[in-house]
Amino acid sequence: MMIEWLLIQTLLLSVFISVLMLSHRLLNQRLGAQNTYKLWLMIPFSLMLGLLQVFNPIEQQALQTSYLILANDAIQQLSYSINLNQQVMIVGVWLTVAIGLMAMILLCHYRHISTLKRQPLNHLKSDIPIFSAMDNIGPQILGVFRPQIVVPNNFCERFDKKQQDLIIAHELSHWRQGDTFWNLLALIVLACFWFNPIFWFAYKHFRQQQELSCDAKVLAKKSMASRQQYALAMINVSSTADTTSFTQLYYGEKMNIKNRISSLVTHKPQRTYPALIALLLGSAFLGASHFALAKDQAKTGEKLGAPIYRVDPIYPEQAAKDNVNGWVHLSFDIETDGSVSDVKIVKAEPRWTFETSAKEAVSQWKYQQGSRKVEDVEVMLNFELEAPEIAQKTYAAGLEVIDVNQDPIIK
Structure with missing residues (x-):
């Protein structure tokens, strides 16, 4: 599943x-x-x-799961075991990579935070705490449940008062949008769908759109002079080294920096x-x-x-004498009590040989009880004198295949 x-x-x-x-x-x-x-x-x-x-x-x-019925119970069990082991192996590989990827992401994030050596900055006004850290980092917001803004130690010397206010407003915009939470959720989705390259490109575009959204929110109704100051601050920050963490959101991220600056000039109201x-x-x-x-x-x-109860068809005596193999494709309904009704022959090969035996057997099958009637259930019965190899045969996509390989009683 x-x-x-x-x-x-x-x-x-x-x-x-x-x-x-x-x-x-x-x-x-x-x-x-x-x-x-x-x-x-x-x-x-x-x-x-x-x-x-x-x-x-x-x-x-x-x-x-679809199944394969053979006369030899050992073969039947082996066939099911192979299918089950394949599914378990695929799920195991997927889960191992997903957990490993998330562990790597969290480890990178932990290492990044542990190297910051944060010190509180009480003189800067903000709705959430602001800390200073190394000079070579960009302003950023950390934390999902206890968010905090981190700026470089030379923040006040490096940026004028107008630029400081715009940068802090940008980080607060991330917080008010809940971007730290959405970013963590995006990483979980990425870890689950690690096998699809489209999701890796999607994560990059998602982060870029986050920044464009915050830019637009901060600069709404702002003058062109403020936009110029904002762009200069962005270029200043982007010259610093990129951080290695996946989860924080920082003002001067280098991804799509050209488009971000371009959008400052062509900004349109929402x-x-x-x-x-x-x-x-x-x-x-x-x-x-x-x-x-x-x-x-x-x-x-x-x-x-x-079905929870199945009656195997009887191999027709004349077909066994004539050494004839074949198959029957049937359609039927399952009532709420699990009984089978309205059994129909969709197609059979050869005709007028195995239909009666197949219909009589399927009419006696029992399924699990349900809250509604299930209509047009289809199944295929293969009639073969010799046991086939351990492989499920296909007649049409999605059809359950049952191989009937019973030793006929020839009088």
């Missing part, structure tokens, strides 16, 4: 993120940097929808209604996509659902 959830989410979010990254310039022009930044909130919204589907009891019942429409469209797209995927997933899951 975890593998399937990851694949569905990475497919859906890759499409959404790609559109967002490719159109970010147009969105910044039309909606403004702050509103464009809010569109990134659609990603945790999508993940929440996906998690709700995982914990849906109906869908959970439907998502069962437009509420286009942003609201964009959010509604994004929500509608993700919601509809999740609904469509869940519906398809449920349909596939119903096809793969394992």
Whole structure:
């Protein structure tokens, strides 16, 4: 189930993120940097929808592993063991890399904080504490639950009063937007989807959009002189060494510095209604996509659902005498009590040979009880005189395959 959830989410979010990254310039022009930044909130919204589907009891019942039935129980057990071990191995590799990546990120962050040697600065006005640290760092904000602003020791000498106020306002804007929390959440998402390169590019764009959003918020209704001071301070800070931490947010980050300065000149006021429409469209797209995927997933899951009681078909005597192999594709409904009804033959090869045996057997199957009737469940029965190799055969994508290999009684 975890593998399937990851694949569905990475497919859906890759499409959404790609559109967002490719159109970010147009969105910044039309909606403004702050509103464009809010569109990134659609990603945790999508993940929440996906998690709700995982914990849906109906869908959970439907998502069962396909199986292969053979006459030899040892072969049947070995086949299931191979499939299970493959899934466990894939989940183990994914989880190991994800945990290792988060551990590395947190270790880098801890090392960065431990080297700062912070000292409180009480003479600078701010809604959260301000500390000074080494000269070669840029102004930054740290902490999710107890945020604090850290500036270089030469902050007051390096920047004039106007620039100091603008820089502190920028860091406070990060705090008021909750960017320290969103940044941590973005890193967790990145660790979960480490195997998808699109998410690595997305994290970079997300951080850049954070900075553009704070720039726009600080400079709203500011004069061109203030914008020039802001740009000079940004260039000054960007000349310092980059920090090695992933999680802090700092004023003079070098990523996209050219675009940030350019946006100071071409700044446009935020437009509420286009942003609201964009959010509604994004929500509608993700919601509809999740609904469509869940519906398809449920349909596939119903096809793969394992019966709790199964009657094996009897190999027809005449077919055994004539050394005939074949298969039958059936469709049926599962009632709320788990019984099978309305069994139909979709296709069979050869015709008029195995249909009766297959239909009689499937009509007696029992599934787990459910809260609703499940319609159009499909299954395929393979009739073979000799045991096939340990491999699941496919007739159509998503169909459960059952190999019937019973020794016929030939009179």
